[in-house]
Amino acid sequence: MKKAYIFPGQGSQFTGMGKGLYEQHEEVMRLFDMANEILVFDITAVMFSGTDEELKQTKVTQPAIFLHSVAQAAVAKDFHPDMVAGHSLGEFSALVASKVLRFEDGLRLVSKRALAMQAACEANPSTMAAILGLEDAKVEEVCASIEGEVVVAANYNCPGQLVISGTNRGIELACEKMKEAGAKRALPLPVGGAFHSPLMKPAEEELAKAISETTFHEGICPIYQNVDARPHTDPEEIKQNLIKQLTAPVRWTQTVQAMLADGATHFVECGPGKVLQGLVKKIDRNAEVSSAE
Incomplete structure (x- = not known):
């Protein structure tokens, strides 16, 4: 054991x-x-x-x-x-x-x-959001599609639960797109920055x-x-x-x-x-x- x-x-x-x-x-x-x-x-x-x-x-x-x-x-x-x-x-x-x-x-x-x-x-106001109910690959795809902003996958916590990280505007846009892609929830987190980005x-x-x-x-x-x-x-x-x-x-x-x-x-x-x-x-x-x- x-x-x-x-x-x-x-x-x-x-x-x-x-x-x-x-x-x-x-x-x-x-x-x-x-x-x-x-x-x-x-x-x-x-x-x-x-x-x-x-x-x-x-x-x-x-x-x-x-x-x-x-x-x-x-x-x-x-x-x-x-x-x-x-x-x-x-x-x-x-x-x-x-x-x-x-x-x-x-x-x-x-x-x-x-x-x-x-x-x-x-120095760089930014944030994170939890994405629930989407495949990791789809989350990564949506992050990559956000133009002109930093948005990345930050925490692969468990299947169907991935946290994204980036600029305030980037996370806002990404959350909208995640819901359109079928995410059960896209929740901005009460954090002070874009950790792991x-x-x-x-x-x-x-x-x-x-x-x-x-x-x-x-x-x-x-x-x-x-x-x-x-x-x-x-x-x-x-x-x-x-x-x-x-x-x-x-x-x-x-x-x-x-x-x-x-x-x-x-x-x-x-x-x-x-x-x-x-x-x-x-x-x-x-x-x-x-x-x-």
């Missing part, structure tokens, strides 16, 4: 996240204290008692989900992954849990990533420098990365894929399919929420899923 540990991305945050782990484990308390010091603000207080609005701030959301995910993996029973993967931001959590990155380095990169993405969003290029360039200056180690198992849905163990390859991740699509459907093909029999989600467990079941209804204990 092969266990695949998976780590969620942005959007899974909630007030009180990580509090139970913090109160039960000294090791988690130490990670939270270290995070407060590295980030130079009290992320513990925001996670435990902040408002939804406070938790939605990019500089808070990404480090908060990362911290919760890594803490849960650190104290999980029988944490011996045969493979790991993370959805977008979750890839950083997966790299720390699998010992490719030290916690401190992972947190610093996540913080830089959040701020760089926020700056890119402010060429509009994130400035953030990618900024993060590339930070990643290149960070030491990556040989991990305890392969990580299936977002950009190509393939297993990687070479630290240099992992670095390059992580740099490309901000402007490339998240190939989650393909990642889960590859893990299944390589023998994954049980998917364990580490972090807030159960979003990834739901996506795994939509990709393969026979897959065994659970939250980390």
Whole structure:
């Protein structure tokens, strides 16, 4: 039996996240204290008692989900992954849990990533939309047909659920065309930018420098990365894929399919929420899923 540990991305945050782990484990308390010091603000207080609005701030959301995910993996029973993967931001959590990155380095990169993405969003107002009930190829075709605007497939979440990313006008036009093409729904998302699209290029360039200056180690198992849905163990390859991740699509459907093909029999989600467990079941209804204990 092969266990695949998976780590969620942005959007899974909630007030009180990580509090139970913090109160039960000294090791988690130490990670939270270290995070407060590295980030130079009290992320513990925001996670435990902040408002939804406070938790939605990019500089808070990404480090908060990362911290919760890594803490849960650190104290999980029988944490011996045969493979790991993370959805977008979750890839950083997966790299720390699998010992490719030290916690401190992972947190610093996540913080830089959040701020760089926020700056890119402010420089280029843009957005995303969820397209439900269309084949991936049709979604890609519609995106390519939008002239004079940036519109790309950004998140391949599961069959029939694909998120597109681009300029505000481009997404508006694409949503109309997706409905005409037979999409059940085309829903603009309440996000501040076009993540996983060429509009994130400035953030990618900024993060590339930070990643290149960070030491990556040989991990305890392969990580299936977002950009190509393939297993990687070479630290240099992992670095390059992580740099490309901000402007490339998240190939989650393909990642889960590859893990299944390589023998994954049980998917364990580490972090807030159960979003990834739901996506795994939509990709393969026979897959065994659970939250980390």
